[in-house]
Every structure is written in C-alpha cells, then in structure tokens.
Amino acid sequence: MLDADLSEVLAAGVSADDVPELASLLHARGVLGSFVSLFRGSDAEVLMRLLVLREIGHEAEAPRWTPDGLRQRFAYLDPVKLETVLKRLREHALLQFGDDGHYRLSDLGRNAVVALSALLQFAAEEDAELGFLTAQLAGLEATGSMTPQALGHLLGKLNDLTLHFEDAIASGSEFRIVDARRRLAANGRWLDRGTGLLNRLLADPEVDFEIARVAQRIGLAQSRLARVDAAFQRALNKIESQRVTLGASGISSSDVSAWLRGLPTDQLAALAGGAAVVPPSPALLAGGHELLDRAELVLSDDVRRAEADLTLPPPDAADVGAAPEVEDLRLLEHFTDRLRAIDAAAPLGPTVAGGGFGAASYRLSLLALLADGSEASPAEGPIGAFMQVPLAVRFETGLETVGHDEIEAVSRGDVRPRPSAEP
Secondary structure, three states: OOOOOHHHOOOOOOOHHHOHHHHHHHHOHHHHHHHHHHHOOOHHHHHHHHHHHHHHHHOOOOOOEOHHHHHHHOOOOOHHHHHHHHHHHHHOOOEEEOOOOOEEEOHHHHHHHHHHHHHHHHHOOOOHHHHHHHHHHHHHHHHOOOOHHHHHHHHHHHHHHHHHHHHHHHHOOHHHHHHHHHHHHHOHHHHHHHHHHHHHHHHOOOOOHHHHHHHHHHHHHHHHHHHHHHHHHHHHHHHHHHOOEOOOOOOEHHHHHHHHHOOOHHHHHHHOOOOOOOOOOHHHOOOHHHHHHHHHHHHOHHHHHHHHOOOOOOOOOOOOOOOOOOOOOHHHHHHHHHHHOOOOOEEHHHHHOOOOHHHHHHHHHHHHHHHHOOOOOOOOHHHHHHHOOOEEEEEEEEEEEEEEOOEEEEEEEEEEEOOOOOO
C-alpha cells in the first residue's frame, strides 16, 4: 500500500479531501504502491526487478515456476540478490507464492508486464509517445472504455508536435526543418491510424458528447499537421533560393554547414582560433582630454552654424570636351579578322597565341563563346560580327603543349570552317 503523508506537500489548512483531483489517485493506492516499490531504489535494483518480472511473465505455456526453476533460469544473477527481488515482488503483490510451492504472476504483476512491454516496444521508435497513445486508444475503443481524459493525452501530443514544427519553420534553419519533416513522416502511420479511430468514434450516434468534442479537436489538430508538410516545402524553397555556391566547386553553404556540424568540438575550436579577433579595450580609444576637446568642438557656435548652413555649392562648368568611355574591342575585331581568314582546320594553340598569356586567354574564352553558339548575342556590332563567323570550334579532352608566348599548354581542339548546310 502507498502510505504518503500529503500534509507535507499540501498548503496550510488544505486536506486531501479538499482536492478532487487526488481522489482517483488515492483510490488506486494499492496499484500505485506496487509500482512505487517496483521502481524504488538504485538503477541496478530496478533493472533486476523488471528483468525477473518480465521473464516470469513471458512464459505463457508454463506460467508457474518452482524456486529451483527460477534459480536455474536466473543462474547469471547473484542467488542472494535474486531471493531479495523475489521477496520484494511478493510483498508488494506483484508475484504470488501458492500453496503448491510455485511462483506465479498476480493480476497486478501481469498488467505491469503488459504495460512495460507495450511501452518498450515503442521506445525503439522516434516519438514513441504518439504510437503508444494511439495503441492505447485503439484498445480502449475496442473494449468500449474510451474516456475524454485518454483522448486528451493524444490531443496534447498533437498540439505539442504542431508547436515544434512551427518553431522549426520560424527558425529558418535548414537542418531543423529537414529534421522536423523527417519526424513528421515517421509519425505518418500513427496519424493515419488516429484518423481511422476518430472516424469510428464520430460515426457512433451514441458516443458521449465530451468524447465527441475532444475527438473533433483532435481532427483539427491532425488537419494542421497535414498542412505542415507544404509549409516545410515552402521554407526549404526559400532557403534554396538564398543558398550560396562556392565558385564552380559545386559545394554550397549548406554543405559547409553540415560538415561543420559533424566536426568535434576541439576541431571547431581550432578552426575558429584565427577567425576571432579581440576588440580593443574602450579605455584605449580616447582619454579624458580627447573627449573634452571633441565636446568643445561639437558644442561651439561655429560648428552649429556650419551644420545648419544648407546653401548649395556654386555651379561648376562641365567639361564638354570629355568623351564618354567606351569598351575597347580592338582585340576582338582583330581576332574576328584572323578567324575569317581560316580556310582549313587549325589547332587551338596557334589560333589563340600572340600577345602573351592575357591575350591568349581572352581569345580562348571567345572561342568557347563561339562554340556555345549563344542566341542572346547582339545581331550588330563587333560582338555580333564575331558570333557570325562561319567556323566550328571543337574542344577535346587533354592538353596540347605550346611552350612559347607565355603559354605552356592549351586545351586540345581545333577550329575549322563550318559546312554550308550547318546552321
């Protein structure tokens, strides 16, 4: 029996009979006392009691055990500790010792084993609480023992999940949103089973009004969760539009962040060692005399008049002889004339060489542009004339040695006249 002195925890002048919420707990003192005895003590003692109780309850074909049978079954436990566990389970009505000299589980002990087995089954999954609550409600619905309080536990869990997902979206963190979306997908089957349970409850014309009211609120909570996935996708699309790619490496800022999150703390500290700069001490910025000089300057009338003077400066004559700057395309025009003179296939090296590395790089980039055949190029001007040169540019794998004009090697390929039938 649970013998608790509630006067130590209640306010002065309040008795246990004045608190209606305690009535159901006080009525179940025997059950609660057995569970308290089961879980009281050190971790090792609690694990031993649960182990013995579960193993005795798992034997369905022969539910009664002799003392010798239990000693053989738990030969890996200390005999004295085993006897202590059996004695404690007997004293608290979880285990019974019959007149025939056999041990067996009591009804309370078997209920405890079943409850623990169900809870441990869902413990291996994420959000085991939602699966456990759904399974419990399905059992209550099958036996006609559904209560508004039992449905309220499921409603509280659904609302908690909704708040968790909304916080993930509001954080703007890609990792939190992806983790929340995975968590929502993992709970999808329990949400579906909960929906079926609600449909059966609401379809019953004789269902209790309070049960129907809570069931409708659960349906609304599930509807909000069903819309969260679309909100996840919109948030991820927004993050995708803001993602930064590091050059042409294909590595994005998300990849770097994921890599940093996987590093140990000491490596992160080593990476940040040269990135953090200690700011100068405010005492070194200015002394008392410097602050006084600044204050006198700001408070003087001359400074105030200068700041209040809104007169425009005198006009200045513009230099009408200065011509606007134009882009120098002489190198492009010269290269266009050189390409027009090609009447047979020519390798890329001699074609782009001349004038050093910078000019050769510029010509090679122009050939790459000509090879792409961009339709967005202008129809007139030097660039349009270059794009209309009737040549085909072909790049191959590997490099071709040049060895002069500041060029060690160039991409392998050639430039050849385009056939008249080719657009």
